[in-house]
């Protein structure tokens with residue numbers, strides 16, 4: 011499976027403000043780029059923190075991209091995936107509507123009633139992996155067995171850090187926007203516990219850059235460990 015992380019950050023590396031509400035960092039050109047990247051993948055994953063903060067839909071905006079997918083025998087939208095150890099995704103969240111299939115990655119610790127409420131939705135399929143927290147290598151293997159060959163990661167910072175820490179990321183695209191958000195509590199591209207040992211820092215190679223929306227997209231690939 012190829013794992014492609016995409017995010018938009020301010021010039022100081024923040025994904026959002028300290029209030030963790032959704033803010034526009036990029037513009038129309040970047041939205042179109044993200045739509046194309048989504049269309050290239052089999053599934054798009056976010057952490058439950060992003061679901062609770064932004065209530066994203068994670069479907070394709072551009073009807074032509076949906077039609078192209080259908081022409082090649084794929085569903086019009088990629089599947090949606092939430093890393094949600096305790097099944098905190100609200101049953102009325104947009105990510106579990108009927109626009110596409112949704113895989114809910116939960117841990118054994120997830121309360122059975124919340125899992126059952128979400129599983130009652132015909133578009134939702136639950137994948138259990140891990141005891142207290144979603145075991146990402148196991149969960150991604152399960153997704154691969156479901157036919158997910160390219161997985162796009164759309165945040166947030168907790169999930170992105172875990173994927174790097176597990177050595178699961180292949181590519182990273184970051185739009186760096188022309189603004190400063192600041193705030194030591196504001197989420198950044200990679201939060202979690204962070205690496206301490208420089209030997210553990212993932213090594214990235216810059217493969218391309220694009221100037222759009224008054225900022226720049228940096229395309230990186232992760233060097234083999």
Ligand SMILES: NC(=O)c1ccc[n+]([C@@H]2O[C@H](COP(=O)([O-])OP(=O)(O)OC[C@H]3O[C@@H](n4cnc5c(N)ncnc54)[C@H](OP(=O)(O)O)[C@@H]3O)[C@@H](O)[C@H]2O)c1
Nearest residue numbers: 017018026030057058059060095144165166167168169172
């Ligand atoms: N600018 C952008 O491109 C962009 C994109 C996305 C989000 N955002 C912003 O980012 C913020 C949300 O980011 P966030 O970092 O708070 O949340 P997040 O990464 O979306 O979700 C984190 C949650 O995912 C769950 N999770 C399950 N398994 C995990 C694992 N193995 N490793 C890590 N997390 C796991 C954890 O909750 P459980 O333990 O309950 O499972 C964790 O608290 C919001 O402010 C949103 O607006 C910005």
